[in-house]
Amino acid sequence: MDRSKSIELLNRAIADELQAIHQYLYWHFHLEDQGLLPLAVLFRKTAVEEMGHLSQLAERVLFLKGDVDMNPAGPVERITDPEEIVRKAAAMESQSADDYNDAAKLCGEHADSASKQLFETLVADEERHFDAFDTRLDHIKAFGPQYLALESFQNNQGDAPAGQ
């Protein structure tokens, strides 16, 4: 097993997860400020799941005797238009799923089954995240750009976050 190759792939994923966490929290704050609560809550929930990914990746790096590189892959993009946010988030998730599929394949090629398995689990999660954003894009297409505001009115009581 080539530990250094695995550590490099895992740290690249850590950088992507950190960037997603920062970006999603930024969007959570802005969407909450705009009164688009269900979408704001979705971004907070997704950011928490990305933190779970970050932990799993960091644990694996340390198990392989590497060090965790805690630098995000890039700066937060100042996108605040709700439709643009959802479009960008869907693209980020789709890219993550592709990257982790590649990483799983590479880990398999150098006989690191546990890292391969971890990346495969992450692929399934990122595809689920993609689906949540992509479904909203479909709804915007079907019902118009006001869909996100309508969703907000409809879920005003039912979806309100507890103990925020």
Ligand SMILES: [Fe+2]
């Ligand atoms: Fe993730």
Ligand SMILES: [Fe+2]
């Ligand atoms: Fe994700």
